[in-house]
Amino acid sequence: METNGTLFLGLSDVARLLTLRDCIEAVEEIFHLQGEGKTPPSQILNVKVAAGGLHVKAGLLPRDTSYIVAKLNSNFPNNRTRFNRPTIQGLIAIFDAENGSPLAIFDSMDVTIKRTAAASAVAAKYLARISSSVVTVCGCGQQGRAQLRAIRTVLPLQEVYAFDSNFEAARIFAAELSHELKIDVEAVHNPNAAIRRSDVLVTSTTATGFFVHKEDVPDGAFIAAVGADDTHKQELDPALMASAKVVADSLEQSCTIGDTHHAIAKGLMSKENVYADLGEIVAGKFIAAAVFILIMVALIWIFPIILMVFGDPEVGVMGAGYVALALLGVCFVAIGLFTSSLTQNQIIAAISCLGVLLLLYVISWPLQTGGGILGDLLRYLSLPLHFGQMVGGVIDTSDLVYFATMIFVALFLTQRSVESARWR
Numbered sequence: 001m002e003t004n005g006t007l008f009l010g011l012s013d014v015a016r017l018l019t020l021r022d023c024i025e026a027v028e029e030i031f032h033l034q035g036e037g038k039t040p041p042s043q044i045l046n047v048k049v050a051a052g053g054l055h056v057k058a059g060l061l062p063r064d065t066s067y068i069v070a071k072l073n074s075n076f077p078n079n080r081t082r083f084n085r086p087t088i089q090g091l092i093a094i095f096d097a098e099n100g101s102p103l104a105i106f107d108s109m110d111v112t113i114k115r116t117a118a119a120s121a122v123a124a125k126y127l128a129r130i131s132s133s134v135v136t137v138c139g140c141g142q143q144g145r146a147q148l149r150a151i152r153t154v155l156p157l158q159e160v161y162a163f164d165s166n167f168e169a170a171r172i173f174a175a176e177l178s179h180e181l182k183i184d185v186e187a188v189h190n191p192n193a194a195i196r197r198s199d200v201l202v203t204s205t206t207a208t209g210f211f212v213h214k215e216d217v218p219d220g221a222f223i224a225a226v227g228a229d230d231t232h233k234q235e236l237d238p239a240l241m242a243s244a245k246v247v248a249d250s251l252e253q254s255c256t257i258g259d260t261h262h263a264i265a266k267g268l269m270s271k272e273n274v275y276a277d278l279g280e281i282v283a284g285k286f287i288a289a290a291v292f293i294l295i296m297v298a299l300i301w302i303f304p305i306i307l308m309v310f311g312d313p314e315v316g317v318m319g320a321g322y323v324a325l326a327l328l329g330v331c332f333v334a335i336g337l338f339t340s341s342l343t344q345n346q347i348i349a350a351i352s353c354l355g356v357l358l359l360l361y362v363i364s365w366p367l368q369t370g371g372g373i374l375g376d377l378l379r380y381l382s383l384p385l386h387f388g389q390m391v392g393g394v395i396d397t398s399d400l401v402y403f404a405t406m407i408f409v410a411l412f413l414t415q416r417s418v419e420s421a422r423w424r
Contacts, residue, residue, distance in 0.1 A: 009106035020114050020150055027118040028125075030061075038062060041252055046230065052076030053230065066097035071108050075229070077206040087141070087206065088112060117146035120202065120224035125154040127247060128222035132199035133158040138191050138212070138235070139204035139227055140164040140173035147202045147224065152181055160185040161194035165205070192216045203227050203235040210259075214240035228258035235259060242268035245275040293329035317393035324390035327403040328383075332357065334410035357383065360406075 009017075033039045042059035058070040073090035080087060090108040095101065124132075132155045137144045140162050148160065160177065162185055164170040170187035178185035188194050195201055195216045203212060205227040214237045217223070223244070228235050241263035248254035255261060255271045263269045332353070339352040360383040379385060386399040 006102045007104040007106070009104065011107040011109055014106055014110045018110065018114060020117065020146070021153065023111075023114040023118040024121050024150060024153065027115060028122045031119075031122060033062075042250065044253060044256075051078060055229070060097060062097075067103070068095040068097050068100075069093070070095075071112070073108055073112060113142050113146045114150075116143060116204075116226050117150035120147055120226060121150035121154050123224060123247065124151050124200065124222055128155060128200055129220060131156065132222065134161075134198045135159075135200040135202065136161040136163065136191060136194040136198040137173075137202045137204070138163045139202075139206075140166075140169045141204070143204040143226065144173065144202065145177065147204055147226070148177055148181070151200065151202065151224070152183075155200065157181075157200075158183055161191070161198065162187045163189075163191040163194065195221075200224070205235060206233065207235050208232055210234045210237045210262075212236045212240065214243060225259050228262075231257050231261060233258060234262050238263040238266045238268050242273070246273070247276050248274055293333060294326055320393045320395050321391045323395060324387050324399075327390075327400075328387060331403055331406050331410070334407045334414075338410045338414040 030039065039062060040060055042057050045056040045058075047054040047056075052075050055073050055075060056070060057073075058068065061067045061069060069092065071090065071092045073088055075088050076085075077087055079085040079089075086109060088109055090112070092104075092106055092108045092111060093102060094104040096103055135148070135151065135155075135157055137148055137160060141164075144162075144164075148157075151157065160174075160183060162170045162173045162177075164173070167187065167189060174185040174187040177183075191211065192213070195212065196218060198218070199221060201212065201217065201221060201223045203223070203225045205211075207227065212223075212225075212235055217240060223236070225235050227233060236259040238259075241259055246254075246260060246269075248260065251271070251274055254274070255264060260269070260274065264271065335356050336349065336353040339356065340349040342349070342352070360381060363378050363381050363383075380398075380402070386402045389396060390399055
């Protein structure tokens with residue numbers, strides 16, 4: 001229905017128009033934009049009452065035609081038993097970012113369920129072990145169903161354990177999803193043993209105290225913890241959060257509500273210990289950082305232009321120097337990514353990166369001459385040799401091969417490091 005230019009859509013309209021696969025593709029695109037810094041962070045407002053609360057989230061989607069979007073969701077955990085109503089109810093309003101006109105208002109429940117599940121699917125695509133086949137789902141409501149459907153699109157799931165504080169809900173979940181997805185789904189009374197056998201864990205409950213213990217989670221497991229969407233909610237052991245590689249879909253939000261917030265409040269981790277923002281993972285930070293380095297190098301072309309106006313510099317020498325500077329910068333970025341993949345502490349990663357560059361700088365000092373094959377190899381690996389030749393105006397094929405090899409090796413080692421972390 002449309003009135004005075006504003007489109008109104010009910011729950012059934014949204015469910016019919018928005019597929020889960022569409023939502024996964026849209027969420028992945030947004031994470032790309034966030035990782036590239038092309039969208040500002042969303043803003044959050046919470047209003048609490050005794051039985052629940054209202055969460056308001058607003059953000060800007062920059063396009064050729066940009067939109068301001070606000071989602072208003074009420075969350076009342078006891079609604080089902082008290083009033084036979086959904087736990088989450090709400091609406092989404094879309095405005096024209098140029099003139100503020102309200103373009104659409106529609107029911108938020110289906111979008112909320114699918115968007116949260118889509119974010120988990122995108123995270124699993126990039127972070128879970130590629131052969132993950134066993135999953136435990138804690139929380140067998142509509143969100144738990146959507147989570148399983150979404151993750152099934154990116155992982156070869158074969159076995160599912162379903163847990164809910166209401167065992168009947170878990171039993172119904174198992175019966176419905178095993179028939180729908182054609183995989184084994186088993187309802188369990190206690191999640192601990194199931195978690196220990198799982199490659200993937202999904203938590204979508206309203207718990208206010210953690211029930212997933214550090215000692216029950218296998219090394220290398222992927223966890224999609226989506227239930228703790230308020231400061232008082234909690235699903236994961238703070239010790240688990242402190243020991244894991246935490247990737248947030250929204251860094252600021254995850255540090256103020258939910259499981260990361262509780263681990264920070266206990267002093268077990270800090271915001272800086274969050275391994276990455278999911279947008280950073282999806283976007284590929286090497287490309288972004290490398291392009292930034294090249295832009296910085298390009299911006300200082302003003303200096304040789306000034307020299308050419310007021311003097312007679314050697315253009316070839318200056319050009320070779322700029323190429324050398326750009327290659328050194330990109331090499332630094334590649335090595336930095338590798339050292340970052342080895343530790344959650346970015347200060348240690350930065351120091352390690354500088355250490356690698358220092359090693360490449362001094363590696364041939366003990367063998368300035370002689371040394372046979374080893375000496376020749378160390379001299380070839382020497383950074384000053386290749387950088388110095390290029391800054392001096394000589395661009396040799398061997399210099400280009402050197403920098404290309406260093407960048408390739410660093411990125412290859414980064415990929416192997418990330419993959420080994422996924423398989424541990």
